[in-house]
Amino acid sequence: MESQKVDMYMMMNSKFFESHHLVAVRDTLLSLDESKWGMVQTVPFKDPTTALIISLLAGSLGIDRFYIGDTGMGVGKLLTCGGLGIWAIVDWFLIMGATREKNMAAFQNSIL
Amino acid sequence: MSKNKLYSLLLIACFFGYMYLGFSIFNAERNLNPGIKGCLFKNITTIPCPSCGTTRSIQLLIEGQFFEAGMVNPFGFIVAFVMLTVPVWIFADLLLKKQTLFNAYNKTEHFIRTKWIATILIMLVLLNWIWNIYKNL
Numbered sequence: 001m002e003s004q005k006v007d008m009y010m011m012m013n014s015k016f017f018e019s020h021h022l023v024a025v026r027d028t029l030l031s032l033d034e035s036k037w038g039m040v041q042t043v044p045f046k047d048p049t050t051a052l053i054i055s056l057l058a059g060s061l062g063i064d065r066f067y068i069g070d071t072g073m074g075v076g077k078l079l080t081c082g083g084l085g086i087w088a089i090v091d092w093f094l095i096m097g098a099t100r101e102k103n104m105a106a107f108q109n110s111i112l
Numbered sequence: 113m114s115k116n117k118l119y120s121l122l123l124i125a126c127f128f129g130y131m132y133l134g135f136s137i138f139n140a141e142r143n144l145n146p147g148i149k150g151c152l153f154k155n156i157t158t159i160p161c162p163s164c165g166t167t168r169s170i171q172l173l174i175e176g177q178f179f180e181a182g183m184v185n186p187f188g189f190i191v192a193f194v195m196l197t198v199p200v201w202i203f204a205d206l207l208l209k210k211q212t213l214f215n216a217y218n219k220t221e222h223f224i225r226t227k228w229i230a231t232i233l234i235m236l237v238l239l240n241w242i243w244n245i246y247k248n249l
Contacts, residue, residue, distance in 0.1 A: 044126070060153045061153070069222045078237065079163050080125070080166070081154075085155075
């Protein structure tokens, strides 16, 4: 793919990935065929900031985990009052990283 | 999520679950005031959350009062079932070097993400929540 397009993509989407993922994402995009551009561009990413807001407001109901697509963990959090409140607090710090990991997985699935 | 991460998370969750259950029963037997009120949601808003009363429900289940347990909070049945099966299942998987629990977890996750099932489940949780608020757990 053209490096100009890739750079534009990176500028628009860098906040969705962990910083150590960025190089890998860029290299993958550069090596991709032009025909994949449409698919890559339309992957719906979850915003880590939104996930954090949801986690702060409704973390003990597990809604943050449902939002990022971690349904099993969400059910676990819901059934245990957010792990007696402890898991809910731990997740305030983990949820942004977890969202970025999920985004990376979604990106990798889109180019398969 | 990787298999090892899921298994260790589940084991830690079960461990703390049993610890908290033991602590609650210990306090209840001696008529002590339960010093820790676990629910963050209830502490902040004073409204019970959908899963408030699960511990009381499981305590009733242990005493064999199944109907009363369901009346306190039906979530108790689900949590009791998970707490009983998961540790055994994990150890069986580790011994047999298989990953049946991991596969079952992924399948269930996929299943409950189906739109109409998710809708029904969300409705049930909301109804249970309304019931909890009505009962003032």
